[in-house]
Amino acid sequence: MILWGRASSVNVQKVLWALAELDLTYAHRTVGGKYGGLDDPAFAALTPVRKVPVLQDGDVAIWESHAILRHLARRTGRLGDPPGAVDSWMEFGSTALQPPFIAVFWQRVRLLPQDRSAGVEADSLAAIASALAMLDTGLSDGRAHLAGDAFTIADIAVGCLFHRLLDLYPDSLADTPHVAAWHARIAGRPHYRAWVAVSYDELRVQG
Ligand SMILES: N[C@@H](CCC(=O)N[C@@H](CS)C(=O)NCC(=O)O)C(=O)O
Incomplete structure (x- = not known):
């Protein structure tokens, strides 16, 4: 490959x-x-x-x-079961969480200060808060991971966004304890630390 x-x-x-x-x-x-x-x-x-x-x-x-x-x-034949729940959370990541996350990442990191918009950032943070509340509800039954107890590609698809989100907005998970516990769980995985919890300095706009 x-x-x-x-x-x-x-x-x-x-x-x-x-x-x-x-x-x-x-x-x-x-x-x-x-x-x-x-x-x-x-x-x-x-x-x-x-x-x-x-x-x-x-x-x-x-x-x-x-x-x-x-x-x-x-x-x-690994990391994809149960497919229904895995797919649901992956689509949720694509549609509810990643678009406003990308928007705030551009506001904070990729755009020159004069090109930023406080309104876009505020609206995107509100959308993120709403998505995090849904994620928290989904995790509130005590499951260890998004699609159940097993770690799956849904945890990867959604979890990849959190290193940067928390780096930019450290209090993001203050009101979503189930999301915070889930994130702490996946962030402890060695391959998250190797590939996700890394610098994004090369993406910073040069003013
Ligand atoms: N929905 C696509 C998005 C792909 C995408 O937007 N990729 C960006 C990087 S995150 C890209 O190729 N940007 C142009 C570049 O890196 O030069 C996916 O999930 O793969």
Whole structure:
């Protein structure tokens, strides 16, 4: 397998974390962001959207981070059960939590101060708080992980966002104790520490 994508991307981090949890061997091509390469013919032939991550597995090229996670779970028969609950939380991550998270990350890290908007940041933080409350309700039955007691690709898809969220807004989980306990659990995993709890300094806008 070949993974394409810079390790500073949260979407690439999802795949790096999953590959490590599954103990899979792969080659890594660092493209995107300051590394460029997304318009090179070799990469452009793999994905019409020219974004990372892309996973080449034999003759197949898979793009969209959650599609890649599902592919890895199916391929190995691990980290994907129960599929219904896993899928629900992965879609929740894509639709409810990640969009406002990306918005605040751009406000705080990627945009020059003069291009930032206090209104966009406030609205996005409200959307994050609402999503975290839903996550807290989902975890309130005492389950250890999102889809049940077992760690799955849903924990990876959603959990990848929290290192940066807590770095930027340390009190984010003050009102969601179940989310805080779940996050502490997944943040203790060695592969989270290796691939997710890392510096994102290369993404900071240079003013
Ligand atoms: N929904 C896609 C989003 C892919 C995406 O937006 N990737 C970003 C990095 S997180 C990208 O390729 N940006 C251009 C770049 O890195 O140069 C996924 O989950 O894979």
